[in-house]
Amino acid sequence: MSNAGLSPRMEKGFDIAQAVAEADRCLLCYDPPCSRGCPAETDPGAFIRKLRLHNVTGAIRTIKVNNILGGACGVLCPTARLCEKECSATGIGRPVEIGRIQRALVEHAWKIGFQPLPRPAVTRGKVAVVGSGPAGLSCAAELALGGYAVTVFEERGQPGGVIRYGVPAYRFDQDFLTHELADLEHLGVKFACHARIDGAAGAQKLLAEGYKAVFLAPGLWAADRIPGGERVAGVMTSVEFLAGLRDGKQAAMARLVEGKVVAVVGGGSVAMDCVESAAQLGARDAYLVYRRSFAQMPAEEDERLAALRLGAHFLMLNQPVGYAVNATGEVTGVKLVRTQLGDMDASGRRKPQEIKGSDWTLDAQVVIEAIGNRPDGAEWRGIVKVDQAGLIVTDKTTGATSAKTVFAGGDIARGPGLVVEAVQDGKLAARAIRASLE
Numbered sequence: 001m002s003n004a005g006l007s008p009r010m011e012k013g014f015d016i017a018q019a020v021a022e023a024d025r026c027l028l029c030y031d032p033p034c035s036r037g038c039p040a041e042t043d044p045g046a047f048i049r050k051l052r053l054h055n056v057t058g059a060i061r062t063i064k065v066n067n068i069l070g071g072a073c074g075v076l077c078p079t080a081r082l083c084e085k086e087c088s089a090t091g092i093g094r095p096v097e098i099g100r101i102q103r104a105l106v107e108h109a110w111k112i113g114f115q116p117l118p119r120p121a122v123t124r125g126k127v128a129v130v131g132s133g134p135a136g137l138s139c140a141a142e143l144a145l146g147g148y149a150v151t152v153f154e155e156r157g158q159p160g161g162v163i164r165y166g167v168p169a170y171r172f173d174q175d176f177l178t179h180e181l182a183d184l185e186h187l188g189v190k191f192a193c194h195a196r197i198d199g200a201a202g203a204q205k206l207l208a209e210g211y212k213a214v215f216l217a218p219g220l221w222a223a224d225r226i227p228g229g230e231r232v233a234g235v236m237t238s239v240e241f242l243a244g245l246r247d248g249k250q251a252a253m254a255r256l257v258e259g260k261v262v263a264v265v266g267g268g269s270v271a272m273d274c275v276e277s278a279a280q281l282g283a284r285d286a287y288l289v290y291r292r293s294f295a296q297m298p299a300e301e302d303e304r305l306a307a308l309r310l311g312a313h314f315l316m317l318n319q320p321v322g323y324a325v326n327a328t329g330e331v332t333g334v335k336l337v338r339t340q341l342g343d344m345d346a347s348g349r350r351k352p353q354e355i356k357g358s359d360w361t362l363d364a365q366v367v368i369e370a371i372g373n374r375p376d377g378a379e380w381r382g383i384v385k386v387d388q389a390g391l392i393v394t395d396k397t398t399g400a401t402s403a404k405t406v407f408a409g410g411d412i413a414r415g416p417g418l419v420v421e422a423v424q425d426g427k428l429a430a431r432a433i434r435a436s437l438e
């Protein structure tokens with residue numbers, strides 16, 4: 001099958017024969033550095049070794065027992081700076097393509113109808129998980145494997161968190177999520193959707209209902225704003241735009257963007273998802289507006305290049321300061337001030353400084369603000385310690401909070417992170433919950 005028509009970032013996976021051939025390049029390292037490079041202990045050294053020995057089902061089992069979202073991580077992980085960065089084969093050429101092997105193995109399991117996970121009996125008490133993103137799902141799987149009766153409470157209509165309602169469809173095939181959720185159901189995990197647990201009072205209620213422990217993983221679902229943006233028609237946040245594309249409003253979003261000049265504000269991975277989506281929905285011009293330089297952008301290099309290849313215009317060294325609005329309250333442009341780089345700031349990057357008198361307006365009919373995510377309005381303070389940014393304070397090795405029976409992990413505890421990091425947070429917290437209850 002050709003890759004024609006795929007977005008530059010929808011990399012086609014290996015089939016199983018290609019995965020075996022790629023595994024043949026593995027040097028079978030002792031104490032494999034690739035395994036140390038995986039934040040979720042998926043153990044590529046072990047599953048690639050099994051694949052090399054043609055033990056395909058054993059390789060699949062290693063992935064799935066270690067990482068319930070092994071398929072999703074195979075697609076979404078920035079492997080070039082994780083496992084593949086550590087791969088010894090780099091020294092004699094290029095790293096083994098671990099992510100694509102992992103993805104191929106998980107897909108192969110579905111194709112041959114192989115279920116690598118046991119169906120554990122419920123032998124222990126019930127535990128509640130709040131939020132069905134990667135952290136919640138991973139915690140739920142690990143607890144279910146330990147014999148707990150787990151219910152995942154999810155505010156939205158379907159489970160998955162950002163990988164259902166954030167990551168654009170051109171980058172992530174929802175089949176992975178569908179199958180991995182089926183694996184959780186196979187483990188006996190129950191899902192309660194449209195069930196928001198509203199802060200401390202909600203968590204306390206769960207404990208009063210007999211849940212022995214609660215794992216909080218609600219992620220970051222509110223967006224930072226450019227002052228005034230919330231009152232202007234045609235200005236929206238990355239959360240509204242991307243969730244809209246995944247939540248049955250694709251046609252409305254396409255109508256909004258098609259043929260228009262769209263400005264996306266921000267320089268991170270989420271901004272790249274927005275500007276690429278706008279370009280693919282048929283925006284006449286899709287601008288990426290960022291106050292620092294190209295080299296300083298937090299987005300990965302491949303993400304930046306993919307957006308450029310799709311025709312996005314990168315407008316660097318421009319600071320948005322407000323909006324131009326017409327008589328009916330619709331946005332007509334982004335007010336900008338040019339910047340130049342000054343001395344180093346706390347982030348170790350040169351600080352953008354506004355150039356006096358350089359104000360100008362970029363004409364735009366749609367603006368998407370992608371300048372950061374933060375916790376939504378749920379107030380967890382009454383039950384756990386929360387920092388100034390609204391993040392739940394945890395012990396990063398156990399997910400323990402200031403309350404004995406409440407644990408937390410994923411983005412709500414570490415700030416914006418990766419799927420694989422959230423998976424590990426869920427696993428660590430599940431182990432700590434088991435240790436505290438057993």
Ligand SMILES: Cc1cc2nc3c(=O)[nH]c(=O)nc-3n(C[C@H](O)[C@H](O)[C@H](O)COP(=O)(O)OP(=O)(O)OC[C@H]3O[C@@H](n4cnc5c(N)ncnc54)[C@H](O)[C@@H]3O)c2cc1C
Nearest residue numbers: 131133134135155161162197218219410411417418419422
């Ligand atoms: C647009 C976008 C693209 C990304 N792309 C990548 C990528 O390619 N690769 C990568 O590794 N990482 C990526 N990330 C980061 C990654 O998705 C997150 O780090 C990860 O999803 C965090 O997992 P989580 O479980 O902490 O939270 P989330 O995935 O945010 O899930 C939290 C869940 O909790 C639910 N919830 C919230 N409040 C409540 C409540 N009070 N009661 C009940 N339910 C609640 C939410 O509806 C949501 O389903 C991306 C992030 C974004 C925003």
Ligand code: SF4
Nearest residue numbers: 026027029034087088
């Ligand atoms: S580091 Fe690379 S070569 Fe070594 S075991 Fe892992 S995949 Fe194989």
